[in-house]
Amino acid sequence: MSWTDDRVETLKRMWSEGQSASAIAKELGGVTRNAVIGKVHRLGLSNRTEEPEAPAPAPAPEPVAREKPAAPRAVPQPATVPLRPEPAPEPVAVQPEPEPEPSTQPAFVPVPRRPIVPAGQPLPPQPSANEISPEALASVREVEKRAKKLTLMELTERTCKWPIGDPATDKFWFCGLPSVAGKPYCEAHVGVAFQPMSSRRDRRR
DNA sequence: CCCTGATTCGC
DNA sequence: GCGAATCAGG
Numbered sequence: 001m002s003w004t005d006d007r008v009e010t011l012k013r014m015w016s017e018g019q020s021a022s023a024i025a026k027e028l029g030g031v032t033r034n035a036v037i038g039k040v041h042r043l044g045l046s047n048r049t050e051e052p053e054a055p056a057p058a059p060a061p062e063p064v065a066r067e068k069p070a071a072p073r074a075v076p077q078p079a080t081v082p083l084r085p086e087p088a089p090e091p092v093a094v095q096p097e098p099e100p101e102p103s104t105q106p107a108f109v110p111v112p113r114r115p116i117v118p119a120g121q122p123l124p125p126q127p128s129a130n131e132i133s134p135e136a137l138a139s140v141r142e143v144e145k146r147a148k149k150l151t152l153m154e155l156t157e158r159t160c161k162w163p164i165g166d167p168a169t170d171k172f173w174f175c176g177l178p179s180v181a182g183k184p185y186c187e188a189h190v191g192v193a194f195q196p197m198s199s200r201r202d203r204r205r
Numbered sequence: 206c207c208c209t210g211a212t213t214c215g216c
Numbered sequence: 217g218c219g220a221a222t223c224a225g226g
Binding site for chain 2: 021041156159
């Protein structure tokens with residue numbers, strides 16, 4: 001394979017998109033990630049900044065006029081990968097918080113209502129105590145304690161892609177344990193993900 | 206061990 | 217120019 005304009009274009013595009021060299025090599029085919037990296041360097045775009053960004057680190061040492069010292073000052077976003085919601089710490093584990101209700105007071109509702117998630121995405125395929133063997137479920141619970149807790153971007157072909165937790169909160173991650181060859185999940189999750197059409201042999205329930 | 210990019214250097 | 221081998225790191 002040679003670096004045709006077409007392929008170079010794809011290379012440039014994917015590289016600027018932040019794709020890894022191996023991913024690009026895979027996409028192009030016929031080349032290794034080394035080849036891709038080599039090409040990247042030869043093209044002089046090793047530094048992933050296709051954006052005409054700030055020319056210098058410009059530490060701005062001299063304190064200029066500082067405004068409004070009161071505000072908590074928003075943290076400047078890293079501005080690298082756009083795919084990170086930066087979750088707000090949310091006490092998901094709420095306590096029962098019993099309220100006898102005085103009856104005399106109509107009472108307002110100071111209750112820390114749930115975050116109210118606008119886009120209610122479908123919850124991950126958490127096995128809802130369905131038709132899954134108790135052993136498998138137990139195994140899953142056990143395994144999920146040891147989950148690598150990978151982010152979406154950390155997943156590979158060899159990591160378990162079983163989602164754990166609620167995507168709407170920061171208590172969400174992917175299992176990340178070694179996946180079974182050819183399967184998207186680890187041993188335990190394969191067990192609950194792939195149910196034989198007729199799981200249990202109708203063990204005379 | 207899986208992965209990442211960086212560099213070298215014979216071709 | 218090319219990219220395998222190697223290096224250096226997470």
